[in-house]
Amino acid sequence: MAARRPPQSLTRVNYAVFVTVTSTDVAKAAGVSRAAVSQILNGRGERFAPATRDRVQQIARELNYQPSAAARTLARGASELVVGLLPHTTFGGHLQDVVDTLTDELSAAGLTLVLRFSDSSSHSFERLVQTMRPLAVVSITRLRDSDRSLLTELGIRLVEPHLDAREPVDHRIGRMQAEHLVSRGYTRLAYAHLRDRREDPFGPARADGVRDACRQAGLPATPILNLGIDADEARRELNRLDLPRYAIACYNDDVAIALLSAAREAGLRVPEDLALIGMDNTPISNLVSPRLTTIETDIRGAGLRMAQMIVRSVTGGTTEDDSDEQVPLRVVERATT
Amino acid sequence: MAARRPPQSLTRVNYAVFVTVTSTDVAKAAGVSRAAVSQILNGRGERFAPATRDRVQQIARELNYQPSAAARTLARGASELVVGLLPHTTFGGHLQDVVDTLTDELSAAGLTLVLRFSDSSSHSFERLVQTMRPLAVVSITRLRDSDRSLLTELGIRLVEPHLDAREPVDHRIGRMQAEHLVSRGYTRLAYAHLRDRREDPFGPARADGVRDACRQAGLPATPILNLGIDADEARRELNRLDLPRYAIACYNDDVAIALLSAAREAGLRVPEDLALIGMDNTPISNLVSPRLTTIETDIRGAGLRMAQMIVRSVTGGTTEDDSDEQVPLRVVERATT
DNA sequence: CTGAAAGCGCTTACAG
DNA sequence: CTGAAAGCGCTTACAG
Secondary structure, X not given: OEEOOOOOOOOOOOOOOOEEOOHHHHHHHHOOOHHHHHHHHOOOHHHOOHHHHHHHHHHHHHHOOOOOHHXXXXXXXXXOEEEEEEOOOOEOHHHXXXXXXXXXXXXXXXXXXXXEEOOOOHHHHHHHHHHHOOOEEEEOOOOOHHHHHHHHHHOOEEEOHHHOOOOOHHHHHHHHHHHHHHXXXXXXXXXXXXOOHHHOOOHHHHHHHHHXXXXXXXXXXXXXXXXXXOHHHHHHHHHOOOOOOEEEEEOOHHHHHHHHXXXXXXXXXXXXOEEEEOOOOOHHHHOOOOOOEEEEEOHHHHHHHHXXXXXXXXXXXXXXXXXXXXXXEEEEOOOOO | OEEOOOOOOOOOOOOOOOEEOOHHHHHHHHOOOHHHHHHHHOOOHHHOOHHHXXXXXXXXXXXXXXXOHHHHHHHHOOXXXXXEEEOOOOEOHHHHHHHHHHHHHHHHOOOEEEEXXXXXXXXXXXXXXXXXXXXXXXXXXXXXXXXXXXXXXXXXXXXXXXXXXXXXXXXXXXXXXXXHHHHOOOOOEEEEEEOOHHHOOOXXXXXXXXXXXXXXXXXXXXXXXXXXXXXXXXXXXXXXXXXXXXXXXXXXXXXXXXXXXXHHHOOOOOOOOXXXXXXXXXXXXXXXXXXXXXXXXOHHHHHHHHHHHHHHHHHHOOOOOOOOOOOOEEEEOOOOO
16 A cells, blocks of 8 residues: 655645555555556456456455546546536436436446536636546536537537437427417417526527427417516516416426416416416425426436436447437326416 | 547547647747746746746646646645535525535635535445545535545545534524524424435434524424425324414425415414424515515525635645634515414 | 556656 | 656556
């Protein structure tokens, strides 16, 4: 074991003193060269005697040998780091489960997933990718153009699962919302965004889905509302509509609840005068009255697919989503439509 | 510029071809040695002629030289990586702003913040810290014991801002909830946890705060409720109370809204028969009826303090929170108390 | 079937 | 005031 002496002058940073087991330790203990240890532990050990192989693997385990990422990166010229970019939106258990799945799947493939918010400053993102040289960046949401070109320029693989299906999932969500409303007899539809664009990463694609569904059904253009989760804003946006008898597809359940609350105060009957459909099937959507119609998605399954796609893309070189299955989506019909 | 050739056999991973500017490039262009470049760019340039210093810095900027994190880590024996552990709880804009602040502050100090969920598997966390050797780990929430001892063993600094104030912020939150309820004349208090422990990371500390405040006010022990955001569970837990005339401090606004909804269905008057206080001042807490009393926190300011504390701890060696200011907390009184 | 050697890009103690 | 040299831990092409 090499006891690491910290550098002498600590002007900037205090270093911990690590006790590390290196490949040299393993090699000595096993009576082979470091090259042998490296090859055997990296799956290129076919050429070695099975006994040697076993011995090395056994000893590495006993010593709890963990190769240094820094050294490996330096030697290989690329890291095993994958950076996951989280949208700057409210998210709870669901999205976190997806990320956990991703973490584990990538870890099993020898890759390390590390997270960032996609909205943190471009500057710090640039530093991150320039210095860490991740193997890939996977973005849950649409990337800034500047970040995208940075990655292209550096030759860092970009994986964007949400763009990959033949019909992007967000377009489908909007379409399903609209088709449900149309099937309940509504002919005048609107789309309600979250006003803060940062929190509305999927809004544009979903609004497109609503618009396309309306066009296909021969309905007029859909007005676009923009509101925060706030009673005043909801009332104001509602007033822009030629009520009664409108149906609104909402960015998420919170937006729908804000509109629901405003409608109640304005004396509108829901769903007779105003129909609402949310998205996410949040627990609270089932606690308001009337209970909210919404859309539910099997996001865990989606996480698994995403993970597999990334592993495939990183290990196999393709970014295409050859499996053409789609994320399962389901309308949860309750009392607001 | 060194064009990096990818290794010949790509059994596991496809590598991108990077075009990197190295310190050698800078050194050549400036007509100095790599050592000089290193020292000048790392703030140890006092010994060099000002002209040399300026030239090197200028050229490094022009070439957009970004030192390789891997090489630096290897040479220095410790990385400049800080791992931030996110609680596995619902969070929206607020917490994300804190994280963004943290990212930028650390970046300004030359450190790279990278995120993980604290609940992802211990195994993958171990791999992360063993291979990446972060300079520090900062945990927004309480760490698993196994993870904690792993870090101790490896000598990796652990920063836990939530533990640092003289009175931990979560204890204070519980106490403020209870004190508010007591001040409104309630004498029988309960605490409502989120049932899923993963989503209730701060619950125990807050329940302690409620209990301590009640003890201090001479009130009886507080019953503990556990519920998900679900009408049935809320009703069930409500039935365990000897109603009417109870006041419940809730883990967050969602829990309070679930109880509010159940109370409404059970024909209880709020706040006469049942008082509720939430936590977070979510937008929706102001949209339900009656509007929810809750607690608001200046989490942005908290993020800044946290960032400074981490930078100080990492660069200065102390983990103590010498600044004794507290996170601002404020009761937002509305109609449920 | 296995090992010696070179090299990844950087930092730092040391020599001039 | 500045540079040559050694070394961080690993990987891989090559020689035996």
